[in-house]
Amino acid sequence: MRRFVVVGHRAVTSSNFNLNDLCGSAGRLDVLLRCINSVFFLSHDLRRDAELYLIFKGEPDPPKTIKFVGNELKYLNPDERSTAALIRNALMKKIKKSEIRSTPGIYISRNNFEDTIEKLANISKLIYLREDGKPFDQKETDQDYTFVLGDDRNLSKEEEGILKKFQPEIISLGPISYHSDHCITILNWLLDQNTNPYESK
Amino acid sequence: MRRFVVVGHRAVTSSNFNLNDLCGSAGRLDVLLRCINSVFFLSHDLRRDAELYLIFKGEPDPPKTIKFVGNELKYLNPDERSTAALIRNALMKKIKKSEIRSTPGIYISRNNFEDTIEKLANISKLIYLREDGKPFDQKETDQDYTFVLGDDRNLSKEEEGILKKFQPEIISLGPISYHSDHCITILNWLLDQNTNPYESK
Numbered sequence: 001m002r003r004f005v006v007v008g009h010r011a012v013t014s015s016n017f018n019l020n021d022l023c024g025s026a027g028r029l030d031v032l033l034r035c036i037n038s039v040f041f042l043s044h045d046l047r048r049d050a051e052l053y054l055i056f057k058g059e060p061d062p063p064k065t066i067k068f069v070g071n072e073l074k075y076l077n078p079d080e081r082s083t084a085a086l087i088r089n090a091l092m093k094k095i096k097k098s099e100i101r102s103t104p105g106i107y108i109s110r111n112n113f114e115d116t117i118e119k120l121a122n123i124s125k126l127i128y129l130r131e132d133g134k135p136f137d138q139k140e141t142d143q144d145y146t147f148v149l150g151d152d153r154n155l156s157k158e159e160e161g162i163l164k165k166f167q168p169e170i171i172s173l174g175p176i177s178y179h180s181d182h183c184i185t186i187l188n189w190l191l192d193q194n195t196n197p198y199e200s201k
Numbered sequence: 202m203r204r205f206v207v208v209g210h211r212a213v214t215s216s217n218f219n220l221n222d223l224c225g226s227a228g229r230l231d232v233l234l235r236c237i238n239s240v241f242f243l244s245h246d247l248r249r250d251a252e253l254y255l256i257f258k259g260e261p262d263p264p265k266t267i268k269f270v271g272n273e274l275k276y277l278n279p280d281e282r283s284t285a286a287l288i289r290n291a292l293m294k295k296i297k298k299s300e301i302r303s304t305p306g307i308y309i310s311r312n313n314f315e316d317t318i319e320k321l322a323n324i325s326k327l328i329y330l331r332e333d334g335k336p337f338d339q340k341e342t343d344q345d346y347t348f349v350l351g352d353d354r355n356l357s358k359e360e361e362g363i364l365k366k367f368q369p370e371i372i373s374l375g376p377i378s379y380h381s382d383h384c385i386t387i388l389n390w391l392l393d394q395n396t397n398p399y400e401s402k
Contacts, residue, residue, distance in 0.1 A: 020221070023280050030280040037235075043353075043378035078380065079224050079231040080281045152244075176393050177244035179279065185386045192377050 002191055003124055003146040004184055005053045005116060006035045009153050013061040015091040022084055027058035029087065031151040033080040034181035038188065040070055041078050047188070053120070055113050056091075063112040066090050066102075073105030114162045120146040126168035129183055130154070133172035136187070138194055147187055149180045203392055204325055204347040205385055206254045206317060207236045210354050214262040216292040220285055228259035230288065232352040234281040235382035239389065241271055242279050248389070254321070256314050257292075264313040267291050267303075274306030315363045321347040327369035330384055331355070334373035337388070339395055348388055350381045 010027035017026040022033065032054050039052045048071040056064040066087065075086065090102035099109040111119075120126065124144035127136070138145075148155070148163055155163065173186055211228035218227040223234065233255050240253045249272040257265040267288065276287065291303035300310035312320075321327065325345035328337070339346075349356070349364060356364065374387055 020282065022282070023278065034238075034279070038383070041380055041383070043380055045378075077224065078235070081221065081223070173390065174393055177246075178390075179242055179244055182239065182242070182386045182390075185383045186390045189374065189379075189383075189387045192375060 001049055001051065001124070001144045002047075002188070003051045003053070003120060003144070004035070004039050004187075005055065005113075005120065005146060005148045006032060006151060006180055007055045007113060007149070007155060007159060008032050008057060008151050009156070010058040011054070011056040011151070012058045013056045013064050013091065014059075015088045017088070019081055019084055019088070022080060026084070028152055029084060030080055031180060033083045033087070034179070035149075035151075035184055036068060036076070036083050037078050037080075038181040038184035040068070040073065040076060046070060046073055046076065050188075053116050055116060057113075063110065064091070064095065065109050065111040065116055067099070067107040067109070069105045069107070071105075075103055076105075113159055117148070117163055117166055121166040126163070126166055128155075128160075128163055128168040128170045129172070129187075130170050131172055131175075131177055133170035136171040136173070136190060138190065145191070147184070149183060151180060202250055202252065202325070202345045203248075203389070204252045204254070204321060204345070205236070205240050205388075206256065206314075206321065206347060206349045207233060207352060207381055208256045208314060208350070208356060208360060209233050209258060209352050210357070211259040212255070212257040212352070213259045214257045214265050214292065215260075216289045218289070220282055220289070223281060223285055227285070229353055230285060231281055232381060234284045234288070235380070236350075236352075236385055237269060237277070237284055238279050238281075239382040239385035241269070241274065241277060247271060247274055247277065251389075254317050256317060258314075264311065265292070265296065266310050266312040266317055268300070268308040268310070270306045270308070272306075276304055277306075314360055318349070318364055318367055322367040327364070327367055329356075329361075329364055329369040329371045330373070330388075331371050332373055332376075332378055334371035337372040337374070337391060339391065346392070348385070350384060352381060 012027045022030040050070040052068040090108040124146040213228045223231040251271040253269040255267045291309040325347040
C-alpha cells in the first residue's frame with residue numbers, strides 16, 4: 001500500500017465554493033484536485049493499492065480530512081471540475097465525531113494533520129518530501145510508505161514540528177522544486193519500478 | 202530544448218466549446234490541458250527550455266496545431282479551466298497559411314501531424330512513447346528530444362505510419378500504462394536528472 005498526505009493550507013471547509021473558480025474562492029483546491037488525479041489514475045484504470053489524505057485547513061470550519069481509498073473509489077474522473085464536485089459532496093456532510101462516507105471510497109472526518117500523521121505512523125514508514133532531503137532509495141520493496149507533502153506552500157513550522165515527532169525520513173526528488181501533483185506522479189512511478197520492473201517484461 | 206507532441210484525436214477545432222464540460226463537448230480537451238501543465242510547470246516557475254505541440258483533429262475544422270513556447274509564455278496558470286480559456290482564444294483566430302500568435306508564447310496554425318513531425322525531425326531526436334518500447338536511456342545529455350504521444354488514445358495506424366517514416370526511437374516507461382500528462386511529468390523529471398543530477402547538490 002502507498003499512501004499520500006497533502007496539506008491544503010487554505011483549502012475551503014465549506015461546500016459553498018464556486019466550481020468555476022477552484023484556484024481563488026476554493027483556496028487553491030485545484031492543487032489538491034490534481035494530487036487526487038496523480039495518486040489514482042492509470043491509463044483506463046485506477047490504482048487500487050493507494051490511499052490519499054487531504055487535510056483541509058481553510059475557512060470557515062477547519063480542520064477536515066478527506067480520505068480517498070483506491071480499492072473502493074467510484075465516480076472518479078480525471079478532470080478537475082468533476083473531482084471538485086465529489087469534494088463538494090463530501091464537504092456538505094455534517095460531521096460529528098467519527099468518519100463519514102460521502103461517496104464510494106471517499107470519507108470525511110474532523111481529523112487534523114496530527115491525528116492523521118499519528119495514525120499513519122503506526123502502519124507505515126513516513127516520508128517527508130522536502131527540497132533538502134536525500135534521494136529516494138526504495139530498499140524494501142514490500143514497505144508501506146506514507147508520503148507527506150504541502151500544497152502550493154511547504155509545510156508550516158508547526159506542521160513540520162508535528163511530523164518530526166514521528167521521525168520521518170526526509171527525501172527529495174532533486175534540486176528542482178516541483179508541484180505536489182508532479183511529485184506524486186514521479187513517486188508512484190518510482191515505486192512501480194520495483195513492483196513492476198522493466199526487467200520482468 | 203525538450204519538445205512534446207500530443208495528438209488530440211477528437212479535440213475540438215472551434216472556440217465554441219463549454220468551459221464547464223472540457224471532457225465531453227470539447228473532445229477530451231481536458232487531457233491536453235493536463236499535458237500543458239506537465240510540460241511547463243515547476244514550483245513557482247515555468248520551464249523555459251520546453252515546447253509543446255498539440256495537434257487538434259476534432260470537428261468542425263481540423264487540422265489545427267497549437268504550439269506553446271516556454272520562454273515566451275505568459276498568462277499560463279496551472280488549473281484546467283484557465284488554460285482552456287487560452288486555448289479558446291487561440292481557436293478564435295482565423296488562420297490562413299502561416300502560423301499566428303494568439304497570446305504570448307501560444308501560436309496556432311493549419312499544420313497537421315505530418316507537417317509538425319517533419320519539422321521537428323529536422324531539429325531533434327524523435328522519441329515515440331509506446332508500451333512495448335525499450336526503457337528510456339538518455340545517453341547524450343545535450344540531445345534535443347521530441348517526445349510523441351497520443352491523448353487518451355494511442356496513435357492511430359496512420360499516425361504511426363507517418364511517424365515511423367522519420368525513424369523515431371520507441372521507448373516505454375515500463376509495463377504499466379500511464380496517462381499522457383503523467384508520462385510527460387516522468388520524462389521531464391528523467392531529463393532533469395541529467396541536467397541537474399542529485400550529485401551536483
